Amino acid sequence: MTIKTRFAPSPTGLLHIGGIRTALFSWLYARHHNGQFVLRIEDTDRERSTDAAVQVILEGMAWLGLEHDEGPYYQAQRFDRYLEVINQLLEVGHAYRCICSKERLEQIRNEAMSKGEKPRYDGHCRALNLTEDNAVVRFKNPLDGAVVVQDKVQGHVSFENSELDDLIIARSDGTPTYNLTVVVDDMDMGITDVIRGDDHLNNTPRQINIFKALGAEIPNYAHIPMILSPEGKKLSKRDGAASVLQYRDEGYLPEALLNYLVRLGWSNGDQEIFSIEEMVAVFDIKDVNKSASSINPEKLLWLNQHYLKNADNEWLQKPLNDLFMGMNIDLKDGPDLRDLIEVQKHRTETLKDMAEQSLFFYMDFDEYDINAAKKHLRPVILEPLKALYEALKTIKDWDNNSIKTVIEGTADKLEIKMGKLAQPLRVAVTGAGISPSIDDTLRLLGQEKSLSRLLKGIEFIENRSSS
RNA sequence: GCUCCCUUCGUCUAGUGGCCCAGGACGUCGCCCUCUCACGGCGAAAACACGAGUUCGAGUCUCGUAGGGAGCACCA
Numbered sequence: 001m002t003i004k005t006r007f008a009p010s011p012t013g014l015l016h017i018g019g020i021r022t023a024l025f026s027w028l029y030a031r032h033h034n035g036q037f038v039l040r041i042e043d044t045d046r047e048r049s050t051d052a053a054v055q056v057i058l059e060g061m062a063w064l065g066l067e068h069d070e071g072p073y074y075q076a077q078r079f080d081r082y083l084e085v086i087n088q089l090l091e092v093g094h095a096y097r098c099i100c101s102k103e104r105l106e107q108i109r110n111e112a113m114s115k116g117e118k119p120r121y122d123g124h125c126r127a128l129n130l131t132e133d134n135a136v137v138r139f140k141n142p143l144d145g146a147v148v149v150q151d152k153v154q155g156h157v158s159f160e161n162s163e164l165d166d167l168i169i170a171r172s173d174g175t176p177t178y179n180l181t182v183v184v185d186d187m188d189m190g191i192t193d194v195i196r197g198d199d200h201l202n203n204t205p206r207q208i209n210i211f212k213a214l215g216a217e218i219p220n221y222a223h224i225p226m227i228l229s230p231e232g233k234k235l236s237k238r239d240g241a242a243s244v245l246q247y248r249d250e251g252y253l254p255e256a257l258l259n260y261l262v263r264l265g266w267s268n269g270d271q272e273i274f275s276i277e278e279m280v281a282v283f284d285i286k287d288v289n290k291s292a293s294s295i296n297p298e299k300l301l302w303l304n305q306h307y308l309k310n311a312d313n314e315w316l317q318k319p320l321n322d323l324f325m326g327m328n329i330d331l332k333d334g335p336d337l338r339d340l341i342e343v344q345k346h347r348t349e350t351l352k353d354m355a356e357q358s359l360f361f362y363m364d365f366d367e368y369d370i371n372a373a374k375k376h377l378r379p380v381i382l383e384p385l386k387a388l389y390e391a392l393k394t395i396k397d398w399d400n401n402s403i404k405t406v407i408e409g410t411a412d413k414l415e416i417k418m419g420k421l422a423q424p425l426r427v428a429v430t431g432a433g434i435s436p437s438i439d440d441t442l443r444l445l446g447q448e449k450s451l452s453r454l455l456k457g458i459e460f461i462e463n464r465s466s467s
Numbered sequence: 468g469c470u471c472c473c474u475u476c477g478u479c480u481a482g483u484g485g486c487c488c489a490g491g492a493c494g495u496c497g498c499c500c501u502c503u504c505a506c507g508g509c510g511a512a513a514a515c516a517c518g519a520g521u522u523c524g525a526g527u528c529u530c531g532u533a534g535g536g537a538g539c540a541c542c543a
Contacts, residue, residue, distance in 0.1 A: 422502035
């Protein structure tokens with residue numbers, strides 16, 4: 001049978017990396033088995049669902065290349081079908097209407113809690129055969145026996161039916177609830193493998209009972225552990241619970257994020273680096289760990305750097321360009337992006353770092369970094385810089401080799417160390433003490449700009465020593 | 468409270484009874500390279516939650532304890 005998995009996020013909050021990892025595992029499982037991957041938006045909560053959240057799901061999945069074969073389906077568009085199933089359940093006696101007030105339910109809950117029991121609905125209306133239209137509809141859960149979830153990650157997990165209660169499948173306004181819609185959809189869409197967060201494990205026996213009542217085939221389940229913050233707590237916005245797109249905007253590459261996520265709770269021996277193709281080839285849901293894992297931003301950064309170093313310069317242009325645009329930088333005034341990328345990609349961790357550390361190539365700076373200027377733009381270096389200026393001026397072919405030769409030659413002639421000359425030069429042309437190698441820096445900057453900035457640096461020292 | 472789940476270096480993990488005085492990776496620290504910052508190279512510190520049991524032998528099996536998590540909605 002063809003494997004069919006699905007990713008079914010609810011657009012009530014922005015899709016974050018926890019959701020993405022679930023999506024990735026589902027996607028990988030489907031791809032590994034040459035199966036199908038369905039995207040379904042669970043937007044039955046019309047109050048809390050937002051278009052912005054739907055947009056993040058669609059854009060995020062596309063950005064990461066987790067393409068779906070079917071969908072996106074929207075549950076809000078399938079209400080007729082859910083009602084049909086609810087009525088069917090009502091007719092065959094697997095469900096019943098209930099008019100218990102919220103106050104009564106609240107009271108039952110409180111009593112159970114105070115007696116040290118698990119709060120459950122007491123089945124008050126179960127045998128009443130009510131027909132009121134404004135009643136909720138409850139599913140008749142079996143009273144005894146047990147439901148065994150044969151989970152691909154968690155193993156056998158058994159639940160006593162006596163622990164479960166008659167859950168509401170339709171609200172008093174007639175709208176269906178989550179546990180019903182999931183089952184109907186998974187059934188209708190022919191989902192063979194449900195891969196989702198282990199926060200749903202407790203819902204699974206209820207859903208299995210509904211599947212049984214419907215006479216439908218029960219899918220395989222795999223409940224994957226949650227992702228925790230670096231502190232081991234629940235993920236919060238600042239550690240990745242915000243939109244996945246934030247990672248894109250911060251200059252992460254899709255393959256780095258995917259590689260990072262796939263190694264969270266899953267491994268293939270000691271292998272750390274996985275191309276998408278390798279993941280698809282070796283991923284198996286059975287190898288997923290059962291325990292939750294904390295995210296580690298440093299490792300993500302390391303992977304991002306790895307992928308950045310190995311990325312195609314041509315390909316990197318687009319995302320880098322977007323980042324520069326976001327910073328209102330006019331790229332016409334500086335080096336070609338491909339040339340910039342070639343030198344910067346080996347020394348930055350994210351595209352955003354790359355953009356930020358390259359600003360001086362595209363715009364003039366008003367002030368020097370105060371510490372760098374204090375340390376390097378000093379009178380002692382005035383004459384050497386002047387000599388260097390003259391020498392650089394004579395260069396005909398502005399390439400690394402001639403630039404380097406001139407700087408080293410000047411240092412030699414004046415009997416000063418390379419570093420003593422290069423660092424002041426760097427501060428003069430970049431405004432600060434950090435940049436690519438000095439020859440790359442000057443080459444990318446261009447002869448004209450290099451010279452004019454060096455001249456300004458010389459003037460700066462002169463003004464400083466005279467005041 | 469009740470039900471279910473989890474527990475190897477700071478973090479992600481390898482490990483399916485002897486190959487483990489526990490391996491890899493990120494991070495950290497040290498050294499080397501070096502015009503800055505990085506990259507790179509070399510090296511170091513760093514873990515089987517605890518307690519019983521089974522066994523000739525346990526990180527690996529069983530039970531208990533402690534700690535953590537999830538669920539128990541007319542949310543998904």
